[in-house]
Amino acid sequence: MTDTIFDGHDHGRCQGMALDAVDAQCAARGLRLTPVRRDVLEILLKSHRALGAYDLLDELKARGHKAQPPVAYRALDFLLSNGFVHKIEQRNAYVACCQPGKAHAPGFMICRGCDLVAELPSPDPQDSVMVAARQIGFAVERTVVEAEGLCPACKREEEEA
Amino acid sequence: MTDTIFDGHDHGRCQGMALDAVDAQCAARGLRLTPVRRDVLEILLKSHRALGAYDLLDELKARGHKAQPPVAYRALDFLLSNGFVHKIEQRNAYVACCQPGKAHAPGFMICRGCDLVAELPSPDPQDSVMVAARQIGFAVERTVVEAEGLCPACKREEEEA
DNA sequence: CGGCATATGTTACTATATAACATTCTTCGC
DNA sequence: GCGAAGAATGTTATATAGTAACATATGCCG
Numbered sequence: 001m002t003d004t005i006f007d008g009h010d011h012g013r014c015q016g017m018a019l020d021a022v023d024a025q026c027a028a029r030g031l032r033l034t035p036v037r038r039d040v041l042e043i044l045l046k047s048h049r050a051l052g053a054y055d056l057l058d059e060l061k062a063r064g065h066k067a068q069p070p071v072a073y074r075a076l077d078f079l080l081s082n083g084f085v086h087k088i089e090q091r092n093a094y095v096a097c098c099q100p101g102k103a104h105a106p107g108f109m110i111c112r113g114c115d116l117v118a119e120l121p122s123p124d125p126q127d128s129v130m131v132a133a134r135q136i137g138f139a140v141e142r143t144v145v146e147a148e149g150l151c152p153a154c155k156r157e158e159e160e161a
Numbered sequence: 162m163t164d165t166i167f168d169g170h171d172h173g174r175c176q177g178m179a180l181d182a183v184d185a186q187c188a189a190r191g192l193r194l195t196p197v198r199r200d201v202l203e204i205l206l207k208s209h210r211a212l213g214a215y216d217l218l219d220e221l222k223a224r225g226h227k228a229q230p231p232v233a234y235r236a237l238d239f240l241l242s243n244g245f246v247h248k249i250e251q252r253n254a255y256v257a258c259c260q261p262g263k264a265h266a267p268g269f270m271i272c273r274g275c276d277l278v279a280e281l282p283s284p285d286p287q288d289s290v291m292v293a294a295r296q297i298g299f300a301v302e303r304t305v306v307e308a309e310g311l312c313p314a315c316k317r318e319e320e321e322a
Numbered sequence: 323c324g325g326c327a328t329a330t331g332t333t334a335c336t337a338t339a340t341a342a343c344a345t346t347c348t349t350c351g352c
Numbered sequence: 353g354c355g356a357a358g359a360a361t362g363t364t365a366t367a368t369a370g371t372a373a374c375a376t377a378t379g380c381c382g
Contacts (some may be wrong), residue, residue, distance in 0.1 A: 006297055006298075006299065015373080018195050032329080032379085034329070034330090035331080036329090037329095052296050052368080053370075054369075060367065066331060068328085068331070068332060068333085069369085069370070070370090070371075070372090071330070071332095073330080073369095089251045089305065089307075090250045090305050092338095092369060092370090096247075106323075107289065107293075109290070109293070109299050111299070118297075118299070120290060122289070124288070124289035127232050127285070127288040128268065128281065128287075129281060129288075130282070130308075132270070133269075133270055133308055133310070134164050136168065136313070137166055137167075137313040137316070138167065138270050138308070138310055138311070138312055138313065139310045139316050140270070140308045140309070140310040141309055142308070142310070143307070143308050143309075144250065144305060144306070144307040145304075145305070145306055146303055146304070147290050147291075147294055147299070147301045147303070147305075148304075148305075149294070149299055149300045149301040149302040149303065150300045151297070151298075151299055152297070155300050193348090193359080195360070195361085197360090197361075213338080214338070214339075215338075227361085227363085229362070229364085230338085230340080231339090231340075231341090231361085231362085232361070232362075234338095234339065234340075239360095253338060253339090253369095254335085258330095
């Protein structure tokens with residue numbers, strides 16, 4: 001698993017696969033991937049970055065939607081609650097999920113240089129928070145795990161400068 | 162280390178100790194713990210909860226400060242950047258640090274029942290995000306680790322209802 | 323077709339956070 | 353002590369993020 005967005009990684013391919021996966025999920029579960037929702041998802045998939053709701057809104061306008069804030073937020077609600085998109089809490093921003101459908105409580109690496117976001121396959125029950133929670137009987141329902149820093153490429157750039 | 166805020170835990174004592182620790186730190190490092198800053202810290206220490214900036218603002222008013230938003234945010238900036246307070250990203254809210262001064266990238270358990278927040282002693286370099294970061298050469302500069310759920314007491318309550 | 327559920331359009335508003343500039347307070351060299 | 357420089361606070365205005373509430377349209381099913 002060195003296939004993150006930061007190294008050799010076929011953007012177009014991953015994008016198409018994710019969209020197909022979401023289509024399949026929606027068909028299977030009787031969900032409606034309407035035009036607004038699909039557009040929001042596509043925008044996020046294309047950028048592979050964390051975008052704010054108002055960035056999405058601008059893109060939606062560019063694509064010809066009538067776009068008041070609730071439009072974006074409703075699409076995000078749908079995508080979030082079905083696991084097709086995740087929120088990056090430290091930025092109040094949103095990214096497309098890389099493994100749509102597979103239920104997971106994801107972790108992220110966020111590059112402050114290029115803003116690319118890599119999603120980690122899964123959080124680990126051996127992680128220190130989880131261990132601590134078990135020890136004291138705290139029932140974890142949701143986790144937020146986000147690491148901000150520099151990806152290899154941006155680190156090189158910064159060192160040269 | 163079962164001494165979290167969720168079990169037997171001497172509120173008043175921990176509060177006093179934290180304040181003393183901050184005083185000591187400020188003296189040692191030539192920082193000014195001015196009245197506004199001290200009040201914000203006290204408010205947070207007393208509640209042991211994550212409070213929003215505007216909650217703090219209200220409390221400040223109650224204590225006789227002139228209080229426009231920048232007042233609260235500036236005090237928070239000071240306390241955050243010196244490690245006396247942490248931000249709970251998933252709530253846009255702030256908690257007092259339990260071990261002020263000791264540099265640490267903390268993790269949290271946040272009870273959705275009583276809103277109490279427990280700070281975890283330290284994040285672990287063996288945690289899955291950290292391992293993944295090392296593997297791909299991602300330089301982590303800041304981590305956000307937050308687990309939301311139910312503390313033992315609130316879990317019991319919910320089961321009874 | 324009619325009626326229900328779901329989705330979208332629209333207005334207005336709440337909550338969170340910051341920019342910019344004026345004023346006051348501290349500290350420190352003289 | 354006095355005055356200048358830097359730090360902290362006061363104040364106004366505004367940016368950014370998110371939601372409530374209600375009207376309208378669309379898809380689905382009997």
